[in-house]
Amino acid sequence: MSLLRNIHRFYGSSSSAVTAQSWIYAKVFKGEPTQQNFRLEREDLPALEDGDFLARADYISVDPYMRPYMMAYPEGTPMIGGQVATVLDSRNPAFPVGSAIFGQFGWRTHTVCNPAKLKTDRPYVLPDFGSLPTSLGLGVLGMPGNTAYFGLSELCEPKEGETVVVSGAAGAVGSHVGQIGKIKGCRVVGIAGSDAKCAWLKELGFDEVINYKTANVYGELKKAAPKGIDCYFDNVGGPISEAVIKQMNVYGRIAVCGTISNYNTAIEKVTDPLRQMVFKQLRMEGFLVWRWNNRWMEGIEANLRWIRDGKLQWQETVTDGFEQVPQAFMDMLKGGNTGKAVVKV
Numbered sequence: 147m148s149l150l151r152n153i154h155r156f157y158g159s160s161s162s163a164v165t166a167q168s169w170i171y172a173k174v175f176k177g178e179p180t181q182q183n184f185r186l187e188r189e190d191l192p193a194l195e196d197g198d199f200l201a202r203a204d205y206i207s208v209d210p211y212m213r214p215y216m217m218a219y220p221e222g223t224p225m226i227g228g229q230v231a232t233v234l235d236s237r238n239p240a241f242p243v244g245s246a247i248f249g250q251f252g253w254r255t256h257t258v259c260n261p262a263k264l265k266t267d268r269p270y271v272l273p274d275f276g277s278l279p280t281s282l283g284l285g286v287l288g289m290p291g292n293t294a295y296f297g298l299s300e301l302c303e304p305k306e307g308e309t310v311v312v313s314g315a316a317g318a319v320g321s322h323v324g325q326i327g328k329i330k331g332c333r334v335v336g337i338a339g340s341d342a343k344c345a346w347l348k349e350l351g352f353d354e355v356i357n358y359k360t361a362n363v364y365g366e367l368k369k370a371a372p373k374g375i376d377c378y379f380d381n382v383g384g385p386i387s388e389a390v391i392k393q394m395n396v397y398g399r400i401a402v403c404g405t406i407s408n409y410n411t412a413i414e415k416v417t418d419p420l421r422q423m424v425f426k427q428l429r430m431e432g433f434l435v436w437r438w439n440n441r442w443m444e445g446i447e448a449n450l451r452w453i454r455d456g457k458l459q460w461q462e463t464v465t466d467g468f469e470q471v472p473q474a475f476m477d478m479l480k481g482g483n484t485g486k487a488v489v490k491v
Contacts, residue, residue: 164191164200169225169253169471171216178410179213179479184225184472197260199241201231201269206253206468206489207284208475210317213409225253225471229491230272230283246272246280248288253471255491273446278453285318285486286453286460292445293403293435294322294379300438301401301431302377306331309371311390314381314406315355316343318486322449323379324352325458332377335370337363337386339481346484350459364389374398382407388416391428400430410479461485 165188172185194200207228215226229252233245238260241247249269251257261268272283285291297319304310310327314320315336327334328351335354336347344355354370356363363386367375374395380387383405391400408414422428438445452458463483465474468491478487 164256165189166191166254166256167468168255171219171221171223171225173221175213175217179472179476181472186469191256191258194235194237194258195260196237197262198258199236199238199260200234201241201247201249201251201257201259202234203229203231203251203255203257203468203491204246205230205281205284206471206491207289208471208478208487208489209290210404210406210409210479212475213479226250227252228284228289229254230280231257241269241271246283248272248283255468270442273443273450275450276454281462281464281486281488281490282460284488285462286322286449286458287446289435290318290486291322291449292438292442293319294326295445295448296435296438296441297401297403297433298323298326298377298379301433302379302399304330304332304377307333308376309333309335309373309395310377310379311335311337311367311371311375312379312381313337313386313390314404315347315352316340316484317381318483319403320379320381321347321350321461321485322458325350325452327377328352329452329457333371335367335375337382337390343484346461358386364392367393377401379403380405384408384414385416388419391419391422392417394422394426394428396426398426398428400428402430402432406479463487465489467491 168187170185170187173183228250231247233241233243236243247269250267304327310332312320312323315324316338324334324336333353336352337356337358338344339359344357347355356366375393376395376398378390378400380402381404384407462485471489474489
């Protein structure tokens with residue numbers, strides 16, 4: 147909770163020409179979030195001191211992780227999350243006026259920040275994206291892109307000719323993972339929740355796709371991965387992951403990125419996977435992308451090269467208006483997005 151304590155400390159109310167709007171975690175989540183879980187507040191921002199800058203949000207990210215993470219915070223806490231912002235005023239030479247930055251500022255329109263006073267989650271100036279939109283700093287050229295890049299490369303270590311399965315494949319992370327798998331010469335099978343999403347994944351180069359809402363995942367995987375599965379990038383958990391793990395090859399590798407299937411509902415019971423882990427000698431590891439903070443720009447630069455080389459495509463689901471952030475978040479949790487979900491402020 148250190149970041150939120152710092153936000154309260156640095157951005158408390160005072161007389162100022164700039165008034166920020168901020169979405170507050172008003173009521174503890176129980177099941178699917180509703181509008182009653184959020185409250186919009188205003189606050190006057192303090193004048194800048196040495197080392198500070200003032201940023202205006204351009205795009206705000208809504209991500210699955212926010213649902214379980216906020217359960218650790220008390221009611222009345224500002225909503226967490228990343229944003230791409232423009233520096234409007236600055237007394238910090240590392241953040242000049244006009245620069246596009248990424249910051250973990252939460253669901254708010256304006257922020258005064260002194261990076262030196264933050265122990266973690268420090269903002270950074272985005273590299274030059276050229277003609278690409280800066281919103282990609284929340285997606286393929288930001289946290290989701292690095293999640294795919296490091297999670298697949300470092301934990302699954304896919305080798306040419308192997309079979310990679312991705313659940314939640316039409317999301318910001320999953321669609322990226324599948325494309326990296328193809329770049330590395332693998333057969334890639336995606337699991338998603340609609341025919342439209344499956345069609346898009348085929349356009350991205352996925353070899354096979356399965357609509358888990360209309361098909362028997364276990365049976366379709368038998369057809370899609372007849373030689374078994376070497377790598378599994380898991381975004382969902384639950385029965386889908388049970389079906390995949392049962393078809394893993396010996397020495398298979400599993401990267402557990404998320405368990406979105408149970409974020410809004412009770413955890414479903416599945417077969418204990420330990421028998422599979424032992425007899426197939428599987429390696430399964432959960433991760434948070436922040437473990438690679440010291441290599442952050444490596445991931446962004448690699449993904450940017452792949453985009454410029456035509457090897458990596460991206461898609462965004464963009465919602466207009468700061469007042470729509472809660473709705474965009476709720477829609478995303480129900481699978482309403484294809485690719486990265488962002489809000490244009």
